[in-house]
Amino acid sequence: MKAAELRQLSEEDLKSKIKSMEENLFRLQCNKTIGQLEDTSALKFARRDIARAKTILKEQAPPTEA
Numbered sequence: 001m002k003a004a005e006l007r008q009l010s011e012e013d014l015k016s017k018i019k020s021m022e023e024n025l026f027r028l029q030c031n032k033t034i035g036q037l038e039d040t041s042a043l044k045f046a047r048r049d050i051a052r053a054k055t056i057l058k059e060q061a062p063p064t065e066a
Helices: 003-007 011-033 041-060
Strands: none
Touching: 003 041, 011 041
């Protein structure tokens, strides 16, 4: 998913999207373990999408005072 698409989501939607992407990553890892995953690069793209979404979520969070 593109960063521009993620930036348009609300904080709650972004959190639910991250959760679903993490579940998808888990399924991909399970399929890889049992030998059913044909495209192993899907793991790399899934991890990057999760990292991208978490970065945008952190950018949108209000700054905290130390």
